[in-house]
Amino acid sequence: MTTSPVTALQARRVLLLLTFTRWFPVGLTIGVTTLLVLERGMSLAQLGVIFSMQGFVVLGLELPTGGFADALGRRPVLVASAVVALVSGLVFITSHTFTGFVVALLLQGVFRALDSGPLESWYVDTAHAEDPAIPVEDGLSRAGTVLGLAIASGALVSGGLIAWHPVRALTALEFPYWCAIGFYVVHLAAVSVLVREPVTHVDSTGFHRALASARQAPTVVVDGLRTLRTSRVLLALVLVEVFWSVGMIAFETFMPVRLAELAGGETEAGALMGPVSAAAWGLFAVGSAAAGLASRRIGVAWTAVLARVLNGAFIVVMGLMLGTVGLITAFLVTYTLHGSGGPVHSTLLHRQAEARNRTTVLSMNSMIAGGAFSLGMLVLGPFAESTSTAMAIIVAGAFSIIGAALYLPAIRQERHQDRSVTEPAPA
Template structure:
């Protein structure tokens, strides 16, 4: 394949991967509520998913390097199908917990192989291939896929039940069908040429995990800035529970049409996120990356407070859309600051550590904020999450004691120069 053909396949496959997600976004909290689960129980099972991702993300990355990207992605697809099938019928805590546990395994396996395949194949076809443009196109494709199927999800709920299948369960069935197609597409389009290795070394993923964690922790220990950025990621992910899990609950408190509304609202929110990402370079040029991160974190906290305190669906939805616009702008700022602090092998290690911390923060937030919501109300939980998210803002202004810190990292790095990016 040429580099252009690889890019086309990558963009198509990543769009297929995110289509089912858009169907689930609007109903992922409302469906368990419909089945009699309370918000604290939902937070607990979501935390299970986060903990599984935390434990497996680095080992599964090593597995992909050991046996190939395509096999790992296909295994992930099969596990995702099992998870969605359980979600269709999950009416007990045991079944719902198992569905989310499998979803955690899927996400850990799915995190990285497709992007790594794209980079490997593109550079094999053309060492000067424009990797950045392909990754950008993939990001656009995934956002549009989520926006489109989130809108479809709202339409399916609005149409009502199909026979004995409730309206909120219908999007899960459609997501299951799309996931089958996505897995088949990966099997057919991910051509992978790997040299024969003989027997697979079972300890390779473990050694890869130890090396990655050790490198990332060394970098964090040597740089106050890296430690601060990881702290931002933890608090940010903790606060994300407010608009990813509590928003549907809050909307259901101010309108009886929360189910049909969440689809189109989620679709518009992803569009707002893309617009925020497009506009952030203008702000960064005026304020600089660090002060831009500080400003966006404070503003996002204020929008979340608006979600919790504003009355009526218009106020809650308006604050939610502004929150997503700021969220989309903040992602490239944070990612850029991380990349500027890492070189060579430390880049992969640092991004892996950042992702692990994000999973931890979201898992803890899922438990803590849903318990607060169950005991003192959704509004109080949302405001508490907003305060913690905004509290991360000053961490963007932390500086290293010595400006030569990057030189020190270079002296301690290995000779390898492989780089990767994480979504």
Template sequence: MTTRSRYLLLLGLRWLPVGLMIPVIVLLPLERGLSIAQVGAVAAIQGFTVLFLELPTGGLSDAVGRRPVLLIAGVVNLAAIVLWTVADSVPMFALVYLLQGVYRALDSGPLEAWYVDSALAEDPEADIEAGLSHSGVVLGLAIAGGALLSGGLVWLGPLGWGPLGSVSALTVPVLVALVLSLLGTVALALLMSEDRPARGLAGLAASVRGVPAAIGGALMLVRRSRVVFALILVELFWSFGMVTFEKLMPVRLSEVMGDPGAAAALLGPVNSVAWLASAAGAALVPLLARRLGPAWTSVALKIVQALTIVAMGLLGGPAGVIAGFLLCYAMHGAANPVHAGLLHRQAEGAYRASLISLNSMVGQPGFAIGAIVLTAVAGQAGTPAAIVTGAVVLGLAAPLYLLRPKKEFREQSPSGISGSLAL
């Protein structure tokens, strides 16, 4: 099995349980007695945990190795899902989200960094963008498939058998996610190989002491490279704008339909189709990148995505809102692998996971600020105005992709023709 095949298989196993959990992640705590305000409060714990741990865990991955960090993450995730199956109070759900935050921080970056390092070690001219675009396809299909499977499991109703006795319909997808997460962790142990010498406890201690150096190396890349700094700023603006289609779209759909219940029922299949659209965008983007180059492709995708968000906010009727939403997700799925490829081209192998974590970490405050600002705008000026505002901020990221390094360097294009990478 090739490195790319192993990477895509492990990625699919990582995100399929997420798709199963998405449709019930709010409804299950409500069923067990939490209020909507309490659900929001405990869910925020995950975001703050990721924010504080993202960069240190990225440094840990660079210092200790991708495989051990991912295996630790898998164990933490299993503990969180086990607790999900029985949690019935605010403190228990708070612990669930704390563990999920630790898992997300540990899991963010190492698998992708392992794939890129392994692919470039096998072939320095490897087309990593193609592999990353394939990963976007797999991610979208896994989440969409998991969400559809979750809906089917809930529709079948509660389980009245087994060692747990009667299990509610909303808990069934969580149990299936637990089994698939266990399978994914075992697959990591079997399929992920890493060439790092065993050095005993002393070597492990030395690696852990290297975490600050790995973090410092990633920060140094940002300080000395205006291209890396620009890419990090893109992530900040992008995350701000993501609030429009992740948080405000359901509100907008409810407004144009005039029936919150009908809008909620429609959101399930619409979200599944959106992830399929994201997968389609990721599958098609290599064709565009070969013609325009990664930088200009990123500019075009950001501008078009901003326009689809404007459409989502201004078009009348459910059909217009949903059409804008689906096109937005297609652009989102296409943009992710190109942005990741540009970031990887600027990263040094020793600090690769740290830089990915830094990029991800910037997204946390970006999204949080966007949520605060745009919901305030929605309250004062209406949801369409808030959505358009978010679209404008997201679109402002587009020119940052054109920032060139002080010294332009050359690389082999996927076609084998040497050319400059203008960023």
């Protein structure tokens, strides 16, 4: 018995459904992961080490595993990533020691590395197998919308579950995490049933191709460094991620910690983080749209500078707030500006890249961002413990503002290009 090929319309439906099942559990846990680690007795210094592990694993595996989906097939890699996600979640929720949490985050890093790209690649390949001219932009755009809705709705449900606390055998923070693990099982089943490929290569040939792809990773890194060395503008843009990533530690990792200090405990903070995170994702989209309007008026590079400076400034404001209302308000403004910075930074990167090196440029940008985040966690975790969470937030915000200066080469280049367009040609 042969199965009929998947149509482009069916592939889009699968893409949207699996995007939801992939990201809804992230929404369930986004506000409680940090708080759960603290609830189980970990210090801020230990927290920094624990959460740095994921970034280091992704940094080390992103390029070596990048070709696995091409070598083995999209479906096997998606199934493997879903299995690792389930195992990492189980290890995390059952951990009560520093070592257990480290292992969980190491596995989470493996999951993130495997999960980077194969679903979208499967959708594009499947749609183009029916008709190479079929536009896939709409499906990918809808998937982005579903991703945001999944995280926002998951965060709302998480906050409600924490406030409700229906299972007294578990702490209020543990219940949403167990619900997320249940959704990991749903996601694994959905991937196994819905993702169909005409040919996969889970055999010696496929594994040899995967190993060959992994061996090319050092070459890609060398090519990336060579590309950065030849372009001062591109090097400056990529280095912005060092400062941006440190700022992200403040409003993504330390925000729940500071909220717990002001709200009276981890459970109270967890109940608040649900609706706050949902609102933040909505404002992230608003910020992205506002960046498009601003870039048409003042230019892409100046919009990037403005977003970076204001984002860092409001991170500092977060650290200065002494009440929950002020902290949450500053956080929401910060997240809006975080949304504003992303599209313009990506636009500036794409301006510097060419078809032959675009993937390398984006990979280098991603690797530097992940590495900076992990190193920043190792520094800011002990710093927050020795001083205060508020002081760590202030320092991270002030440091992130410095990154705005690295947009100056792009501003000069943009100004030069505008002048070249407006100046009349010599007679």
